[in-house]
Structure formats: structure tokens, C-alpha cells
Amino acid sequence: MPIPCCGNPLTGKCYHRRRFFDTRTSFRACHCRVYRVSMEPLQQFREEVRQWLAENCPAAMREPINPGEQFWGGRNAIFSSEDSRLWFERMRERGWTAPEWPREYGGGGLSPAQGKVLKQEMQAINARAPIFNLGIWMLGPAILEYGSEQQKHRFVAATLRGEIRWCQGYSEPGAGSDLAKLQCKAEDRGDHFLVNGSKIWTTKADHCDWIFCLVRTGPPTSKQQGISFLLIDMETEGISTSPISLISGESDFCTTFFDNVRVPRENLLGELNQGWSVAKFLLGHERKLMSEMGADIPSVEPASLPMEYANGKMADPELRRQRVEYDMLMHSLRLTHARVLDEHVAGLQSHLPLIMKYLGTEAEKVKGELLLAMLGSAGLGWEGEEFSVSQRKALRQWAMSKTLTIAGGTSEIQLNIIAKRALQLPQQPT
Amino acid sequence: MSLVRNEEQRRLQETAEDFLRRNAPVSALRKLRDEGDSLGYSRKLWQEMAELGWAGIIVPQQYGGLEFGFAGMGALLQASGHTLTASPLLATAVIGASTILLGGDEAQKDTWLPGIASGQTTLALALEETHHHDPLGVELSAAAQGDSYVLQGRKLFVADGHSAEQLIVAARSSGAKHGEDGISLFLVAGDALGVLRKRTIMADSRNAANIEFDRVRVPPDALLGAAGQGWPLLEAVLDRARIALAAEMLGNCWECFNRTVEYLKQREQFGVKIGSFQALQHRAANLYTELEMATSVVLQACASVDDDPQQVALLASLAKAKLNELSKQVTNEAVQMHGGIGVTDELEIGFFLKRARVAMQLFGDSRYHRDRYAALSGY
Numbered sequence: 001m002p003i004p005c006c007g008n009p010l011t012g013k014c015y016h017r018r019r020f021f022d023t024r025t026s027f028r029a030c031h032c033r034v035y036r037v038s039m040e041p042l043q044q045f046r047e048e049v050r051q052w053l054a055e056n057c058p059a060a061m062r063e064p065i066n067p068g069e070q071f072w073g074g075r076n077a078i079f080s081s082e083d084s085r086l087w088f089e090r091m092r093e094r095g096w097t098a099p100e101w102p103r104e105y106g107g108g109g110l111s112p113a114q115g116k117v118l119k120q121e122m123q124a125i126n127a128r129a130p131i132f133n134l135g136i137w138m139l140g141p142a143i144l145e146y147g148s149e150q151q152k153h154r155f156v157a158a159t160l161r162g163e164i165r166w167c168q169g170y171s172e173p174g175a176g177s178d179l180a181k182l183q184c185k186a187e188d189r190g191d192h193f194l195v196n197g198s199k200i201w202t203t204k205a206d207h208c209d210w211i212f213c214l215v216r217t218g219p220p221t222s223k224q225q226g227i228s229f230l231l232i233d234m235e236t237e238g239i240s241t242s243p244i245s246l247i248s249g250e251s252d253f254c255t256t257f258f259d260n261v262r263v264p265r266e267n268l269l270g271e272l273n274q275g276w277s278v279a280k281f282l283l284g285h286e287r288k289l290m291s292e293m294g295a296d297i298p299s300v301e302p303a304s305l306p307m308e309y310a311n312g313k314m315a316d317p318e319l320r321r322q323r324v325e326y327d328m329l330m331h332s333l334r335l336t337h338a339r340v341l342d343e344h345v346a347g348l349q350s351h352l353p354l355i356m357k358y359l360g361t362e363a364e365k366v367k368g369e370l371l372l373a374m375l376g377s378a379g380l381g382w383e384g385e386e387f388s389v390s391q392r393k394a395l396r397q398w399a400m401s402k403t404l405t406i407a408g409g410t411s412e413i414q415l416n417i418i419a420k421r422a423l424q425l426p427q428q429p430t
Numbered sequence: 431m432s433l434v435r436n437e438e439q440r441r442l443q444e445t446a447e448d449f450l451r452r453n454a455p456v457s458a459l460r461k462l463r464d465e466g467d468s469l470g471y472s473r474k475l476w477q478e479m480a481e482l483g484w485a486g487i488i489v490p491q492q493y494g495g496l497e498f499g500f501a502g503m504g505a506l507l508q509a510s511g512h513t514l515t516a517s518p519l520l521a522t523a524v525i526g527a528s529t530i531l532l533g534g535d536e537a538q539k540d541t542w543l544p545g546i547a548s549g550q551t552t553l554a555l556a557l558e559e560t561h562h563h564d565p566l567g568v569e570l571s572a573a574a575q576g577d578s579y580v581l582q583g584r585k586l587f588v589a590d591g592h593s594a595e596q597l598i599v600a601a602r603s604s605g606a607k608h609g610e611d612g613i614s615l616f617l618v619a620g621d622a623l624g625v626l627r628k629r630t631i632m633a634d635s636r637n638a639a640n641i642e643f644d645r646v647r648v649p650p651d652a653l654l655g656a657a658g659q660g661w662p663l664l665e666a667v668l669d670r671a672r673i674a675l676a677a678e679m680l681g682n683c684w685e686c687f688n689r690t691v692e693y694l695k696q697r698e699q700f701g702v703k704i705g706s707f708q709a710l711q712h713r714a715a716n717l718y719t720e721l722e723m724a725t726s727v728v729l730q731a732c733a734s735v736d737d738d739p740q741q742v743a744l745l746a747s748l749a750k751a752k753l754n755e756l757s758k759q760v761t762n763e764a765v766q767m768h769g770g771i772g773v774t775d776e777l778e779i780g781f782f783l784k785r786a787r788v789a790m791q792l793f794g795d796s797r798y799h800r801d802r803y804a805a806l807s808g809y
Contacts, residue, residue, distance in 0.1 A: 307809070314809045324804040328748055335726040339433035346434045355719040412712070419711035422718055423691050426706040 045114055049121045056090045058083035062126045064298040070132040074165025074209045088162060091130040097160050098136055101144065105152050106160035112345045119341075134203065135159035135166035139212050142282040146229075146270040155231065168286075169199035169213035169232075169256060170279065177413050179214070180223045180276070184258065186215035186230060188272070193217070193230060195238075195261040201407060205241045205254035208234055212282075214275050222273075229275035231267040238262075248399035249382075286408045287357030300394040302326060302367065305374050319374055326363075326370050333363055351422035358414035361404035368398035431733040433726055439505045442498070446484075446509035453478065454515040456778045462516060463635035469593050470629075470637035471516040480549025485523045488531070493543035495527075500670070504677040504732030511681020514785050516636050518552045521590035524674040525667060526553030529598050533615060533654035533663040542596075542617075554594035554620075555667070556585040556641055563794040565600070565664060566608045570643060572601035572616065579603070579616065579653070581624075581646040589792060591639030592629035594620050599643070603658050610661040615654040622646055634788040635781070669746035672793045673731045676749035679789050680721075680728045683753070683760045686782040687717055690764040697769075710767060717760055724749075724756050744806050751799035757786035 060083040069080040071088055079085040091097050094108060100115040101107025110118065136159060143156050158164050175182040184197030195215060202211065211232050218226015232239070238261040243251040270278045302323055307314050314320035336352070336359070343350045371394040372379045379394050381387025405411045419425045435443065454475055462470060479485065487503045489495020496502075503524060510519055523546070530542045545551030559569055570583025581601055591597065597618045605612025618625065624646035627639045655663050691714055694705030704710060731745040761783040765772040772779055794802070 309809070313805065320804055320809065321800065323809070324800045324807075327807060328751060328800070328803060331748055332723040332727050332752060335433065335730050336723050339726045339729070342433045346432075348434065352722060355722055359719055359723065415712040415715040416708070418715035418718055423711075423714055425691070425694060425711050425714065426703040428706045428708060 042113055042117065046117045046121065049118055050124075052094075053121055053125060053127060056087075057122075057125060057127050058087055060084075061087040061128050064126070065128050066298075071130070071162070072165050072204075072207070073131055073133050073135075073159070073162035074207070075163070076207070076209075077162065077165065087128070088130040092161065095160070097131050097162075098140060101140065101156070101160075105144070105156040107156075112347075116341055116345050131162055133159060133162075133165060134168060135164055135210075138168065138282050138285045139166055141285055142212075142229075142278050143269065145281060146278050150266070151231075151269065164210050165204075165208045167202045167205045167208040167211050167234075167256075169202050169205075169211045171201045172198060173200050173255075177410055179279075180227070182214055182216060182227065183220065184213070184215050186217050186228060186263070188217060189262075191265055193263045193265065193268070195230070195232070195258045195263055197258055199256045199258075200244075201253045202241070202256045203253055205234070205256045206243060210234060211256065212269070214279055217275075218273055224276040226273055227275040227279070228272055229269040229278040230263055231269055232258075232261065232263050236261050236263070246399070246403065248396050248403070250396070250400065252403075283409060284353065287353075287414070299367075299397055300371060300390050302370050302374060304390070305371070307374070322370055322373060326366055329363055329366060333359055351418075354418055354422055355414075357408060358411055358418070361401075362411060364401040364404050368401040372398055431730065431737050433729050433733075435501065435505060435729070438498075439502050442502050443505035443509050445482075446506050447512060449479075449482065450509055450513040450515050454513055454517070456514050456781050459514050459516055459635055459781060460778075468629075470635075471518065471593075475515075476517050477549055479517060479519070480547075484519065485549040486527075486547025487523060489527055489543050489547040490531075493539060494547040495543065496547075500673070500735035501729075501732045503674060504728060507674050507677040508681040508684075508728070511678040511683075512685040514634075514682065514781055518590055518594070520671070520674055520678065521554050521594065522546060522552045525555050525671045526551075526594075526596070526598065528670045529553070529555070529615065529654060529663070529667045532666050533660070537651070538617075538654065551596065552590065552594045553596045553598055554588050554590040554639075555671070556588045556591060556597045556599045557664075557668075558587045559583070559585060561586065563791070563798050565668060566610065566613075566661075568600045568602050568613055569607055570599065570601045572603040572614055574603065574657075575647075577650045579614075579648050579650075581616065581618065581643040581648060583643050585641045585643070587630070587792070588639045588641055590637050591620075591641055592627050592637055596620060597625070597641070598654070600660070600664055605658065612658045613660040613664060614657050615660040615663060616648050616652045617654060618643075618646060618648055618652060622648070632788055634785040636785070636788065665743070668793055669742050670735060672746040672750040672799075673728070673735060673742075675789055675793055676746075676753040677728050677732060679753040679757050679786065680724055682782055682785060682789070683721060683724065683756055686760050686764045686779060686786075687714075687721060689779065690714070690767050693768055704767075713763060713767075717763060720756055720759065724752050727752050744803065747794075747799040747803040747806065750794055751796045751803060754790045754796040754799070757790055761786045 060081060069084065071077065071079055071084055079088070095103055095106060096108045096118065098106070099108035099110045099118050100112060103109040140156055140159060143151055147155070155164065159166070170179060172182050172184055184195065184199060186193040186195045193215070199213065205211065211234055213230045213232055214227055215230050216226055217228040238259040240257045241254040244253045244255060245251050246253070309315055314323065337356070340352050340356065343352060375391060375394060378387065378391050381392050381395065383392065420427065454472070458472070483496045484506055486495030487498045487506060488500055489497065491497045507519065510517065527543070527546050530539055530546070534542065542551060546553070557565060560567060570581060570585065572579045572581055581599060583601070585599070588597070597620055599616045599618050601614050601616055602612050603614040620627065624644045626642040626644065628641070630638045630640055632638050654660065694710060694714065695703060697704045727745070727749050731749040734741045734745050764779050765783060768777060768779055771777050
């Protein structure tokens with residue numbers, strides 16, 4: 001698609017108004033004509049999308065989603081309602097569970113600009129995501145990038161049909177931020193690998209069908225060079241899981257144990273001992289996801305808490321100040337999210353995606369502390385009827401926010417990456 | 431609205447950065463300072479900038495302007511922040527032009543806009559009367575006498591006030607202090623009888639003045655808009671000024687940051703580049719994330735002036751508050767990370783530090799804009 005001359009590809013409005021600036025030739029005519037011609041199909045696409053959504057997105061799927069109502073897919077998946085099933089199936093038919101992926105693997109085949117239109121139109125009616133799945137958010141892009149044709153057809157297509165729920169096996173008890181030290185071992189036995197070891201922070205592993213795993217295929221000291229990327233069926237003999245209780249009271253994560261687990265060789269993604277490249281590629285997607293986390297589940301917002309007012313202002317000046325600082329932070333963050341998308345559509349190379357996980361998760365912590373500050377002792381209720389649902393929820397949310405700046409690469413690791421890749425600062429001698 | 435500058439805006443920014451680095455680098459500001467230049471900027475440079483069309487970026491073509499829009503103006507000011515170029519760009523091309531455009535009648539537009547666009551006419555907004563930004567606190571009085579007005583009072587911290595040909599004076603023609611009713615804007619010649627201008631030598635080596643108005647008689651056609659109804663006009667002009675200044679501050683911050691990161695890659699201590707120390711890497715990386723967020727805010731704020739008038743006020747306060755805080759943080763870190771040389775006058779970082787402090791007070795400090803953002807948001 002040609003790059004428009006004007007700044008506003010979606011509203012069809014010209015920024016610079018008939019003229020265009022060039023210091024060498026003084027004035028030239030704007031090529032808005034080119035712009036209108038190239039943008040018309042997009043406008044038409046928007047209208048089609050809007051109409052299709054109006055006809056196909058059930059009313060209940062435009063309501064805020066509650067925990068437990070998400071559809072995660074998988075062998076044991078259940079829909080929380082008939083509308084949820086309808087909505088998923090209709091989106092799946094159009095390939096819009098992964099709008100920008102190739103059609104041949106079940107995606108929608110949309111361009112980035114069209115993908116943005118769909119996203120905007122879904123947001124405009126508060127449409128829920130039809131499916132929640134790590135296989136779409138994270139693994140899918142890696143299979144499309146590194147997988148064999150057979151793997152793409154087998155795994156990507158099935159994931160988009162909602163048949164596989166994935167979890168991730170990266171960290172180990174002895175390998176957290178220093179992931180390259182992982183020890184979970186996969187012995188090469190020709191037609192299969194024999195896996196022994198354990199993985200920690202495997203998200204909902206006790207509910208998942210498949211796990212994508214980093215395993216040691218080189219010698220124990222081989223660091224990044226001896227790691228491979230395996231896809232493992234959770235029903236294979238020798239796998240067991242054990243949930244981990246968190247400070248939030250949730251058990252979103254498990255420890256997963258592998259005891260002489262046989263994994264067919266065809267489940268190796270990418271080359272042998274090249275798993276680190278796949279993992280890095282995929283972590284970028286996880287961070288993007290983490291930076292957007294909480295976008296779907298409605299959380300308790302500071303703005304929703306009842307506050308005392310005096311002369312039209314929040315009566316407590318210190319809380320008012322904390323709240324306005326938080327609001328300005330979130331406003332800036334929303335604009336930056338939008339800018340990531342705009343740069344993607346414009347095809348610009350940028351370091352912007354690198355910073356989103358750090359900013360988004362740190363902001364969630366600011367929110368958690370603000371909620372407690374505003375609620376006072378009313379925000380400290382762990383359970384029981386003396387506290388309202390939203391008060392208890394605020395406390396759990398506060399506790400949960402602590403997880404976010406650790407999972408998926410701690411904030412400190414994020415800053416290391418930004419220093420290295422965006423700022424190109426010299427690396428520490430090791 | 432898009433948060434990516436289009437091709438023409440990017441080209442304008444690149445051309446501007448290139449032009450300013452060649453013709454008005456920080457060393458030019460140092461020279462103006464050291465020579466005690468009475469104008470405080472180079473008239474020749476301003477003429478060249480005007481010939482490039484920069485004085486008339488937001489002026490409609492029928493008055494000889496480029497009509498390029500505010501997003502283009504933002505790109506230009508951001509470029510001028512990189513070089514700390516002293517020029518009437520903000521006071522005249524943004525504030526002066528916006529005031530006449532939004533508040534002037536046809537005759538006033540015909541009189542003033544062509545001169546602004548050609549770089550001949552310079553203006554300055556005379557607003558503040560106390561040491562903190564307080565636009566509703568106007569007390570300088572405008573008393574009607576026949577069909578003319580007599581101005582009496584004092585203005586402080588008037589950017590470009592010592593040299594501007596015309597002063598835009600915020601006066602109170604009726605109503606009480608801090609009331610919205612009763613504020614009027616007048617155009618007064620800088621050399622009018624009864625106007626006494628005292629140039630103030632400020633930290634940033636730029637141009638400002640304190641100005642006395644002693645029984646200054648102005649004709650009826652000096653009034654912009656209706657008498658006593660100037661508040662909405664003043665707010666609209668101030669919001670444009672805040673957004674434009676935030677764009678300049680963004681350029682200042684990026685330049686200061688880039689120079690500091692460069693220094694971290696050059697300077698060696700303990701046998702290694704100091705940029706390899708994680709303590710410094712994390713501070714630099716954190717600043718980078720703040721800079722990128724501020725960039726998004728400034729882009730959106732500039733675009734909103736062209737495309738989304740309803741959002742301008744909120745985004746102006748967001749942009750000014752963000753850039754105030756960021757400027758403080760970036761310039762302080764820049765000095766600290768440069769170590770000993772960072773506190774010398776020889777290093778140009780000090781010029782960025784000082785310009786940042788002046789810009790932080792101009793058109794509202796963080797406290798003012800946090801309060802305004804909260805009020806606009808309904809709390």
C-alpha cells in the first residue's frame with residue numbers, strides 16, 4: 001500500500017491543507033489526490049467491518065468481561081455462554097482470531113492498516129476478544145517465523161480453531177532472569193528427545209494441552225548455544241504439574257515436572273541448539289502482551305472510587321495530586337500505545353515496542369498503590385462481607401500487580417535490554 | 431489523528447534541524463550572551479528563518495503564510511529546542527500569530543498577519559503580574575475614556591518583551607481579580623507613550639522584560655475581540671503557547687539526553703566506559719522511556735490543534751506538566767552523569783539546564799497544570 005502523503009490515513013482528512021513544504025523549491029502542490037485514491041479501499045473496508053460487527057457481535061459480547069468468562073480454547077475448553085461460542089465461531093470463520101496472519105493457516109490475511117481498522121472498530125463497540133490464548137499472542141508468530149510447513153499447518157491452524165491451549169516453559173527454579181542457565185535436559189535419541197527436569201511459572205499448566213519449552217540439548221555449560229525449542233503435549237507420560245499460590249491468593253502459575261518424557265523429533269521448532277533465537281523472538285511478543293495486560297478484564301479504577309469533594313475538587317489535596325499524576329501517566333501511556341500501532345502501520349522501524357512492557361507493568365503498580373491510598377483501611381479487606389466486592393478486588397489487584405514487573409522479564413532486565421538495544425550502551429565486562 | 435509525523439512534517443523537521451545546526455548552534459547563543467547583545471537574537475537569522483516560511487507556518491495563505499498547520503509548527507519548535515536557538519519563533523510566530531488569527535477582526539488580520547508572516551513584525555504577550563503563572567490574576571487596568579482605553583499597571587516575565595514591536599497586553603476592563611469576565615486583550619506599540627520596558631537578564635540568556643504601563647492611551651482598534659470577553663481567547667492562545675513550548679522543551683530534552691548517552695560511551699573510568707555500569711544504564715534507560723512517552727504526548731497535542739479542538743486544553747496541560755517534569759529530570763541527570771565537566775560553563779549542557787528552568791515556569795509550572803488537568807477532568 002502506498003504511504004499516504006497526509007498524516008491521517010484513517011479519517012481521510014488532510015493535515016497540511018493543500019500545500020506542502022519544501023525549502024528548496026518553495027511550494028509544490030500536495031499530492032492529496034494520490035492519497036484519496038489509495039485510502040478509499042480502507043474506508044470501504046472500515047464500513048464493511050463496522051456492518052459485519054454490528055450484525056455478528058452478540059450484545060453480551062460487548063459487555064465488560066468477568067474473570068472466568070474468557071474462552072481459552074483447548075481440548076477441555078468450555079464456553080461460558082452460547083454467545084461466547086457464537087462470537088468465537090463467527091470470528092474464526094473470518095480468520096479474525098489472528099487478523100494479520102496468512103489465510104492458509106487460518107488467519108485473516110489483513111494488512112497492518114486493515115488490522116488497525118478492525119481493532120479500532122472492535123474497541124468502538126467494546127467487543128471482547130473472541131479467544132485468549134498464549135498460542136496466538138506468543139507462540140504463533142514464532143511458528144510462522146521458524147516453523148516447518150508441516151508445523152504451521154498442524155499447530156497454527158489448530159490453535160486458531162481453538163483446539164490447543166498453550167502454556168510456556170522457560171524459567172526454572174535455578175534460572176529466572178538468567179535464563180541461559182536453564183538445565184532441563186533433552187537427550188537426543190534420534191527419532192525423539194528424552195526430557196528430564198522442571199519448569200516454573202508455567203501459566204495455568206494444569207489446564208493446558210501443550211507446552212512450548214526451552215530445553216538444554218548441549219552440554220550443561222553451553223549457555224545460549226546449547227538450547228533448543230520443543231513443543232510438548234501435556235498428556236505425554238511423565239509430566240506432572242503443581243500449582244503455586246501467590247500473594248494475590250491466585251494460583252495462575254505452576255511448577256511442571258518432566259520425568260523421562262519422550263518428545264517426537266518433529267516437535268522441535270527451529271534448528272537444534274538454535275532455540276535461544278526463537279525464545280528471544282517470542283519474548284518480544286510476550287512483553288507486548290504484558291504491556292497490554294489488564295486491557296480486557298475490567299479492573300477497579302481509581303476514578304470509580306467514591307471520594308469527598310469540596311468546591312468541585314477532590315477534598316484531599318494529596319490524594320488529588322496522586323490521582324492526577326496517575327491519570328497523566330496513563331494518558332501518556334495510552335498515546336504511546338497508539339503510537340506503536342501508528343508506527344507499525346506506517347512501516348517505521350522503532351525501538352518503541354521495547355519500552356512498553358516496562359512502562360505498562362510499572363504503571364499497574366502505581367495504580368495498585370493509588371487504590372490502597374484512596375481506600376484507606378477499606379482497601380485492606382482480604383475476604384468477608386464487611387468489605388465490598390470492589391474493595392476486595394482492589395486489594396487483590398494491588399497484590400497481582402507485583403507479579404507483572406517480574407514475569408516475562410523483570411523491569412531490571414527490561415532496562416538492560418533498552419540500554420543495550422535502544423541506547424547501544426557498552427556491555428558490562430563479564 | 432496520527433501519532434506519526436507525515437513525510438512533509440518530517441522533512442520540515444529535518445530541514446530545520448540541519449539549518450539551525452549550521453546557522454544557530456548553542457555556540458551562537460553563548461556568543462549573544464557573552465557579547466551582551468541588546469536584541470538577544472540575530473535579526474539576520476530571523477530574516478532567513480522568515481524567508482524559509484517559518485514565521486508564517488500557521489498563517490493562512492491569503493495573508494502570505496504557509497498554512498502548514500500546527501503539527502508542522504511543533505516539528506519546527508522541537509528542532510529549535512535541539513540548538514536552543516534564540517528567535518521570535520515562539521513569541522511571534524506562535525503566540526502573536528495565534529492571537530491575531532483567533533481574536534482579530536478582518537481589518538486587524540489584514541494589518542498584522544502579513545507582517546508576521548514576512549518576519550517584519552514581532553510581538554510579545556504581556557500577561558504575568560506575579561511570579562507564578564496566573565492568567566486569571568490580571569489586575570492591570572483598562573479604563574474606558576470615550577472610545578479609547580487607558581492602561582495602568584505592570585507586567586513581569588514578558589518573553590521577547592524588550593524588543594517586540596507590538597505588545598499583546600492582558601488587561602482588566604471590568605470584574606474582580608480571578609474572574610473570567612472583564613479580561614480584555616489589547617495590541618500596544620512597544621514604544622507607545624507611557625510604556626517603560628526593562629530588559630531582564632534571565633538564566634537562559636534569552637529575552638524577557640518587566641514592563642510598566644503608565645496611563646497608556648490606546649485607540650479602540652487596539653482591542654482584540656469584545657471588551658471584557660477576552661478570557662476564552664487568552665486561554666486558547668495560552669494553550670497553543672504551552673503546546674509549542676512543550677515541543678521546544680522536547681527538543682531540548684532529546685538533545686541533552688543524546689549528548690549524555692554519547693558521553694557515557696566515550697568516558698572511561700576504572701578502565702572501562704562508564705556507560706557499561708548498570709547503575710548508569712538503568713537511569714539512562716528509564717529516562718529514555720520517559721522521553722518516548724513525552725514524545726507521544728507532544729505529537730498528539732500538536733495534532734489536536736489542527737484536528738481535535740475539544741482535546742486541546744487537556745492535552746496542553748498534559749504536555750506542559752509532562753515536559754516540565756521531564757526537563758527537570760533530564761537536565762539534572764545530564765549534569766550529574768557528565769560529572770565535573772557537567773558543572774562547567776565550557777560544556778553546553780549548562781545552557782540546556784538553564785533554558786529548561788525558564789521554560790518550566792513559562793505559561794505554567796507543573797503544579798498549575800496538574801491542578802488544571804484535574805479540574806478539566808472533573809475532580
